[in-house]
Amino acid sequence: MEVRLDNLSKHFPGVKGAPVVKAVDQMNFTIPDGKLVGLLGPSGCGKSTTLYMIAGLHKPTAGKIWFGDRDVTDVPPENRGIGLVFQNYALYPHFTVRQNITFPLENVRPKLEKTEMEQIAQEVANLVDIGNLLDRLPKQLSGGQQQRVAIARALSKRPQVLLLDEPLSNLDARLRLQTREEIRRIQRDTKVTTIFVTHDQEEAMSISDFIVVMRRGVVHQIDAPQTVYEEPVNLFVAKFLGSPAINIFDGELKNGRVLLHGNVYHKGLTSKGKFDFFDERIYDVAVEGGYNGTKADYFTSLGVEYVEEEPVVVEEEPKKKGIKEFFAKLAPKKKHKFVPKVIEGEVNLESIYEAIVGGGYRMTYGDFEEEVGKFIVEAGADRDVKIGVRPEAFTLDKNENPAIDVEVLYIEHIGRDITIVANVVGQKHRIRVIIPAEERHKVKDKVIKVYPKRFYLFDIDGSRIL
Ligand SMILES: Nc1ncnc2c1ncn2[C@@H]1O[C@H](COP(=O)(O)OP(=O)(O)OP(=O)(O)O)[C@@H](O)[C@H]1O
Ligand SMILES: [Mg+2]
Known part of the structure; x- marks a missing residue:
């Protein structure tokens, strides 16, 4: 089953006045039928959110999800024909392996005979090589065996799409290698379209037909593993793949x-020449990253005075009761009590960074350099x-x-x-x-x-x- 994400976004409201979290932002890609795709990126980049939207557990803020010609955006999870495996195996502790595997089959309509269900359990258990463990309880299994039960359960309803969210991260190094080879084999045997989430680049490289590299909710590159390694589209992708790193x-x-x-x-x-570090857009970058100062504070840091434009006075009479609020609206908003640190010496990216970090900016220097870098590149200036x-x-x-x-x-x-x-x-x-x-x-x-x-x-x- 081909899976297509069409401009898919998931934005979470910010808690306590924090800005909206764009967990996934305008994502577009197609997973060809029968392929295994690795969704790769650092912690918090939106991998699980993407997977849960495909599964139907999260409702997208915008965009559409297609399974073949079928728009499944509003289809409930149980009707999507998916199998889902989480990082922690989530088996029912008091059920045997057999009961764990047949559980999703209980509500299949028309109802299946008990013998039919057990036959399916045996088949999928054989597939993941736990066919002789069906009468055991989860606690009588190793971690790798438990994870295979979870995979068998996900396969029992013959899903058209298999979704795996960091399925190997609870296993030790050797088991992780072994289980990952097995997932690859199972995927090849069943030809089920599979999406495999991981933050481990080596895992993604070794198992995937295609890798989708994500960062901060945005796709950076989609290619075959070797291509992503040899032809990274940008510095982030180049640094994220390869061990030791580039x-x-x-x-x-x-x-x-x-x-x-x-x-x-x-x-x-x-x-051509130098970039003007007094560009106001740098202030916007600072604020975006958590800088607390006003524009006047910011320019004080740079050693220059910033004169706020005169507020336009509205003609209408202020209402009696709202008079304070009316004038409060006209006054420039003071964000925080904050004493700007004035840059001594040259105003450049590093000295600006020092100043805004003191004022609450939360991103790394590399992120700041990259954000401001967009204007510097646009200006075509001499640069690092x-x-x-x-x-x-x-x-x-x-x-x-x-x-x-x-x-x-x-x-x-x-x-x-x-x-x-x-x-x-x-x-x-x-x-x-x-x-x-x-x-x-x-x-x-x-x-x-x-x-x-x-x-x-x-x-x-x-x-x-x-
Ligand atoms: N229910 C939620 N409410 C608010 N923010 C959320 C929610 N779920 C996730 N987020 C935020 O969305 C972003 C993406 O989260 P997500 O779980 O998709 O990341 P991930 O790539 O799976 O990370 P990890 O590798 O750590 O599992 C993060 O910034 C996270 O804090
Ligand atoms: Mg996750």
Whole structure:
């Protein structure tokens, strides 16, 4: 069964005046019939919310869900033909495995004979390899076996869509590997369209036909696992996939050239002069992230005075009783008692960040840089950029790409490879370089040159340049 999400959104009202949570925002994607799709992203990015909307447990704020040609947006969960498995197995403790598996079949109409139900239980139990455990109680099973009972139960009504929400996260490392292979096998055997939620990139990479990478309720990339790894659309995706993570270097875009310590990494980008850090849009970004100060406070931080525009005086007579409220409305709103910290020295992204963090801004520097980066990119100004190199994409041999000087801290041995852990000379980044163990002898000095065989270029807003 093909599953299609059409502009699907779920917004939760903010608690105690907090802003609305856009758990899922205008999501669009199609899962082809019979495929296994991994929904991947950091905690809180909206994976479960998406799954529960597909299951019918959450009503979307907007958008539609299609199963094939059927619009199921308003169809109750029990009529959608889905099987759902949660992270904690949620088995009935006083039921045997057999009863747990047949339970969803009790309300199938027309009613099934007991022998029919038991036959189905045996079939799906065999499928997940617990066919000999049907008379046991859940507490007499291991975690992996319990999870397989939950999967068998989800399969018992022959769902057209199987939804799995972090089904392996309660299992130990070995069982997790084993059960994930089994889920893959079961999926191939049954050809049921499956959506598998995980925040573990390796799990998603190994099990999925396609990966949907999400962040803060928004889809960033949908592709085959290898493509997401090799051709990430932006810095977030590049960093989220791969272990050890991609190495990042600070470069700068100056007069149309991307430089790292004076070495040219790219020519031919346009850039013109400096970005104006007094741009009011930075204030909006600050407020969006929780900054408590008024606009006047904010500009005081930057060392300039902000003059509020004269409020327009409304002609009509204020009502007797409401006179205070009337004038209160005209007065500019003071948000909080807050003493702005005035930036000493240069006004730049880092100093602005320091100032707004002091005033209640809650996001990381990276997030701030990315948000403001959108305007900086739009302005086409000279700016910082990031150069990304996967740990395995280095060589110690000179090649056409410019060298990067790194200071070796220590060396780790993993199987047939070694990992050089190093600091980038002149930068605050620590990197990992994976090379074959035979090349260990090439690491002679404290400071060595490493050469990317392949690199990515990212803009200050995280988008991929090259
Ligand atoms: N019922 C709710 N009311 C308000 N906010 C909610 C509700 N359910 C989820 N959220 C918020 O929506 C966002 C997405 O939550 P969701 O559970 O979908 O994340 P997730 O990707 O499954 O995370 P995890 O990996 O931690 O399970 C979060 O910010 C969460 O706090
Ligand atoms: Mg979740």
